[in-house]
Amino acid sequence: MQVVSTVAQLRAALAGAPRPVGLVPTMGYLHEGHLSLVRRARQECAFVTASIFVNPTQFGPKEDLASYPRDLPRDLAMLERAGADLVFTPSVEEMYPAGFDTWVEVSALSRRLEGEVRPGHFRGVATVVLKLFNQFRAERAYFGQKDAQQALLIQKLAADLDTGTQVVICPTVREPDDLAMSSRNTYLDPAQRKAATVLYRSLCEAQRLYQSGERDAERLRSAIRTVSAAEPLARVQYVSVADAGTLEELAVVDRPALVSMAVFVGKTRLIDNVLLPPAVS
Ligand code: PAF
Numbered sequence: 001m002q003v004v005s006t007v008a009q010l011r012a013a014l015a016g017a018p019r020p021v022g023l024v025p026t027m028g029y030l031h032e033g034h035l036s037l038v039r040r041a042r043q044e045c046a047f048v049t050a051s052i053f054v055n056p057t058q059f060g061p062k063e064d065l066a067s068y069p070r071d072l073p074r075d076l077a078m079l080e081r082a083g084a085d086l087v088f089t090p091s092v093e094e095m096y097p098a099g100f101d102t103w104v105e106v107s108a109l110s111r112r113l114e115g116e117v118r119p120g121h122f123r124g125v126a127t128v129v130l131k132l133f134n135q136f137r138a139e140r141a142y143f144g145q146k147d148a149q150q151a152l153l154i155q156k157l158a159a160d161l162d163t164g165t166q167v168v169i170c171p172t173v174r175e176p177d178d179l180a181m182s183s184r185n186t187y188l189d190p191a192q193r194k195a196a197t198v199l200y201r202s203l204c205e206a207q208r209l210y211q212s213g214e215r216d217a218e219r220l221r222s223a224i225r226t227v228s229a230a231e232p233l234a235r236v237q238y239v240s241v242a243d244a245g246t247l248e249e250l251a252v253v254d255r256p257a258l259v260s261m262a263v264f265v266g267k268t269r270l271i272d273n274v275l276l277p278p279a280v281s
Pocket of ligand 1: 025026027053055058125128129147150
């Protein structure tokens with residue numbers, strides 16, 4: 001496995017690479033969720049690449065950029081074992097040289113859900129992902145359904161700007177107790193870690209009600225809040241039942257919907273989501 005850290009080295013390494021090329025963009029501190037993307041790329045692509053870059057422009061001023069977990073040697077070993085051929089580990093200066101001044105915004109999708117509570121977040125995501133798409137020119141790029149809004153937004157970006165990279169969205173990988181895997185789970189102490197299972201439990205209650213015929217979106221939101229309220233360590237930031245394509249909030253679930261939530265457990269902010277009708281796994 002080759003490791004490069006400048007765009008020039010990356011271009012040289014990709015010049016003779018077999019096609020199709022698959023890209024797994026990450027911010028490092030990898031877990032099984034990331035590795036599932038690498039393995040999927042391994043099945044579908046002749047050359048598997050990944051990037052590790054903690055992108056400062058997608059963190060708000062009060063967010064966890066400085067404390068975001070990092071462990072490059074461990075990440076590289078995991079990527080090698082999962083079958084990656086090339087890893088790009090640029091510095092902040094390589095990605096954002098002095099004078100950097102171009103930004104990408106996927107307008108409507110950026111304003112909803114996560115975008116409403118994390119202003120500027122998706123501008124940072126869209127900008128860095130477009131840069132990575134331009135740098136790698138991969139045929140396919142892999143993202144997790146856990147960050148459902150990010151995945152939708154990147155699909156829209158790829159379509160609107162003709163990037164030529166197919167965006168593949170892969171299922172959320174969960175711990176044995178169904179907590180969605182996330183690098184931020186490492187912030188949780190044992191009691192908080194236990195409390196964090198409330199996200200998926202709450203979302204499953206909405207799925208259960210939907211399966212038994214409930215279509216009133218407000219009743220689903222309220223059922224999610226009721227289950228979450230029983231967990232004293234959890235503080236719900238938002239609960240959403242939205243059109244799965246546009247992310248507009250629904251009154252009636254009369255089309256495919258994304259049910260999503262953000263919850264603070266202590267200082268750690270966690271997100272999770274499920275689909276209605278439930279995705280068949
Ligand atoms: O999902 C992530 O880890 C990041 O948002 C991404 C897509 C790598 C962009 O920095």
